Amino acid sequence: MAFEKLRISGQEGQPYRLGEPMEVHDREIFLGTLDPVTVSRDGTEVLIQRFIPSAFLRKEKRNFGPLVLLEVTTYLAEQFQGLQAVSYLLSREIELHGDGMKVALARSALLQAIGAEAVAISPRPDSETPGNFVVQGVWAYNERNLAALWHCLERERAIYRQWDAAVETGQSIVVLRDRLRQLLARGPGFRGGEAAD
Numbered sequence: 001m002a003f004e005k006l007r008i009s010g011q012e013g014q015p016y017r018l019g020e021p022m023e024v025h026d027r028e029i030f031l032g033t034l035d036p037v038t039v040s041r042d043g044t045e046v047l048i049q050r051f052i053p054s055a056f057l058r059k060e061k062r063n064f065g066p067l068v069l070l071e072v073t074t075y076l077a078e079q080f081q082g083l084q085a086v087s088y089l090l091s092r093e094i095e096l097h098g099d100g101m102k103v104a105l106a107r108s109a110l111l112q113a114i115g116a117e118a119v120a121i122s123p124r125p126d127s128e129t130p131g132n133f134v135v136q137g138v139w140a141y142n143e144r145n146l147a148a149l150w151h152c153l154e155r156e157r158a159i160y161r162q163w164d165a166a167v168e169t170g171q172s173i174v175v176l177r178d179r180l181r182q183l184l185a186r187g188p189g190f191r192g193g194e195a196a197d
Contacts, residue, residue: 018080
């Protein structure tokens with residue numbers, strides 16, 4: 001079955017209810033859980049802050065972070081009519097994932113690309129490893145931001161399809177990298193690296 005989009009559900013495949021942990025799947029593969037999804041008292045704003053990757057995702061070489069963040073934001077915007085804003089507080093211990101500032105800059109660029117405001121990067125004071133950062137911002141539900149979100153989401157889905165096809169056909173990483181560069185050159189903005197995991 002070809003990849004179309006990530007599937008989002010409540011725990012154990014149940015329908016998702018706002019405020020509960022959110023499970024993310026690629027077809028039948030469990031990628032991880034977004035927990036918690038904090039909701040404001042009036043139900044108009046949610047806070048996304050912690051994605052817990054599955055064992056599969058920890059050993060997989062592909063970068064799911066940007067796609068997960070965009071799929072979750074799109075899902076929330078489409079499913080919950082009263083939602084007016086999504087806030088982000090993205091942090092994670094960066095050990096095997098490279099330079100912490102590079103990851104933070106990629107996350108910041110992705111949030112800005114979808115129209116988030118008040119995007120800021122700050123050191124994570126409680127981190128056990130130096131060089132870890134928190135990226136925060138607020139995405140408001142409006143026509144301009146929805147268009148930006150859809151543009152970025154379609155680009156990330158296309159990039160993911162390229163990875164998926166390469167894995168199935170056994171293409172070399174060099175050929176795949178060149179094809180992805182061509183794809184990215186077509187659209188404005190910065191794709192971002194490890195944006196949400």
